[in-house]
Amino acid sequence: MSSPFPGTPQPPAAPALVIRRLHKHYGAHRALDGVDLTAGRGEVYGLLGPNGAGKTTLMKALLGLQRPTSGDIEIFGRAVGRESLSEVGALIEVPGLWPALTGDETLRVHARLRCVPEGWIDPALRLVGMTGARTRKVGTYSLGMRWRLGIAVALLARPRLLVLDEPTNGLDPVGIREMRGIIRSLAGEGVTVLIASHQLAEVAQVCDRVQVLVAGRTRYEGSLAGLAADGDVEAGFFRLLEASDAGVR
Numbered sequence: 001m002s003s004p005f006p007g008t009p010q011p012p013a014a015p016a017l018v019i020r021r022l023h024k025h026y027g028a029h030r031a032l033d034g035v036d037l038t039a040g041r042g043e044v045y046g047l048l049g050p051n052g053a054g055k056t057t058l059m060k061a062l063l064g065l066q067r068p069t070s071g072d073i074e075i076f077g078r079a080v081g082r083e084s085l086s087e088v089g090a091l092i093e094v095p096g097l098w099p100a101l102t103g104d105e106t107l108r109v110h111a112r113l114r115c116v117p118e119g120w121i122d123p124a125l126r127l128v129g130m131t132g133a134r135t136r137k138v139g140t141y142s143l144g145m146r147w148r149l150g151i152a153v154a155l156l157a158r159p160r161l162l163v164l165d166e167p168t169n170g171l172d173p174v175g176i177r178e179m180r181g182i183i184r185s186l187a188g189e190g191v192t193v194l195i196a197s198h199q200l201a202e203v204a205q206v207c208d209r210v211q212v213l214v215a216g217r218t219r220y221e222g223s224l225a226g227l228a229a230d231g232d233v234e235a236g237f238f239r240l241l242e243a244s245d246a247g248v249r
């Protein structure tokens, strides 16, 4: 909102996502044990961690699908709720799509469900490079095409924050490269992208910043370069995992 008083300094815009001291306990089990995270606007942020680290739990909490035990989550400066979540698109695990519908029909159903104008379908398809396959039935799509259509669905309502859980799971090297291109072009359009992965190599080539989550705790947040040990990012990542007893869960 612009100031009514010209020349008045404006407060800095809130980051896309801020998480403070987030806890999620299942009985005595601490799936999240005081996680902090800040993702800036237009940033590609990688949430890295081994199996069971708490990545999916964190994503579900920020999408309002799971109530945290304690802690704060702010999306563009607002607590998780109907309004803030209207800014968020998500794709968690392999997209559930109807095989008998075409790509176009799939998006029309979602546009109606979300009260989005049909005119927004074309730009979403273009962003994921699926314009040429829009009239084919989803049942004939490769896994990579299904992922791309799933992302188009997530982008349909023009979110400013996109949450992707393991976006390259099961994709071949060409699919992985295409996915990277899509993610970078979204960031170029100003969309913040949060990616969860257990593979360093996957996030290393696409993320601006990363967090390493182990056993529900933030072990590192910063640039990839800052994760390096003796100039080697992978060595630094594994050293962190070993130091955190990653194998216990």
Ligand SMILES: Nc1ncnc2c1ncn2[C@@H]1O[C@H](COP(=O)(O)OP(=O)(O)OP(=O)(O)O)[C@@H](O)[C@H]1O
Binding pocket: 026, 029, 030, 031, 049, 050, 051, 052, 053, 054, 055, 056, 057, 058, 198, 249
């Ligand atoms: N509903 C639940 N009840 C009890 N424990 C749970 C529940 N959901 C998750 N957990 C536990 O919480 C921890 C974090 O799980 P989560 O699925 O968030 O990890 P993750 O980092 O996404 O793992 P992966 O990479 O395998 O998907 C795990 O130890 C898991 O067993």
